[in-house]
Amino acid sequence: WTEPPSDAFTLTVDPWKAPDGVEYIEITFEEGIPVALNGEEMDGVSLIAKLNQIAGKYGVGRIDMIEDRLVGFKSREVYECPAPVVLLQAKKALEKMTLSKDVIAAKADLELKYAELAYVGYWFSPLREALDAFFNQVQKVVNGVVRVRLYKGQSVVVGLKSPNSLYAKDLATYSAGDAFDHSSAVGFINIWGLPVVTWKQVHDPKNGGCESEVTLSKETVKSQV
Known part of the structure; x- marks a missing residue:
């Protein structure tokens, strides 16, 4: 209750x-690692120290939380x-721009x-080493520059560019110039929603809420095959 x-x-x-x-900053990433701030290449420690000063001046980075020990x-x-708040x-x-959904x-x-x-305290565990292999592979395409706006306690990403962009x-312009054929969506929706439609038909109280029994004639089975 106490602030x-x-x-x-x-x-x-x-x-x-x-x-x-407001102040705008640009952070350059190579394989997921921040390597430059506002175009100036820096080692990790120097970059974090400099960004601490810039973001801290705008009140960015305060965390007040209940933690499970x-x-x-x-x-x-x-x-x-x-x-760290700005970098993450x-x-x-x-990553949203360069990595696939899955x-x-x-x-x-x-x-x-x-x-x-x-x-x-399990930093030296074999699981952590195994996870490193996954993250190192994933981060190979996380390259680019991110522009961030700082203002009174807030940091907002306002620009992205990457040679590995999947956008x-x-x-996805949602206009007449879309390369995507929107008519294809009709068949996709029908197929994608089929499991839900089937479940609803079987379990919906309006349909009796019980399992339905379907009887097919030999002729129907042959025609389906």
Whole structure:
């Protein structure tokens, strides 16, 4: 119920005291690793230190949360991590542009396990090493530049460009110029929805809510075959 006091933070200013204007930054990623800030190449430590200063000036990166501890009880934790918050947000946006849907879904599950291994002290476990192989493979195509807008406690991704982008404008303009044949959607919808339609016909209370029995004649079976 008690709000963290301002003097609890050293890397970030109160958002309401942040500059009134916006600031745009650009982060360059190579195989998922941030390698440059605003076009200037940096090693990881230098980049994080510099981004901490820039994002912290705008009050970005404060986290106030209830955490589940390893031993079973909950605790309130207050963090400030300006650079990691911006970097993770930018990287996830770039991944949405460069990774396939199924890889993104699998990564979402495995990255939670990866974080858990680090949290509980299992960094040197064989599972963590095995997960490294997956992530290293996935990140090979996460290349590009992300533009982020900073303003009073918020960081917003406003621009993306990548040589590995899977986004094709002509497939999803929702206009007459679409390369995608919208008439193909009718057959797809019918087939995709068939399991749900069948389930509803069998179990819908309006249809009696019981299993239906279907009897086919020999002639019908032959014609179906």
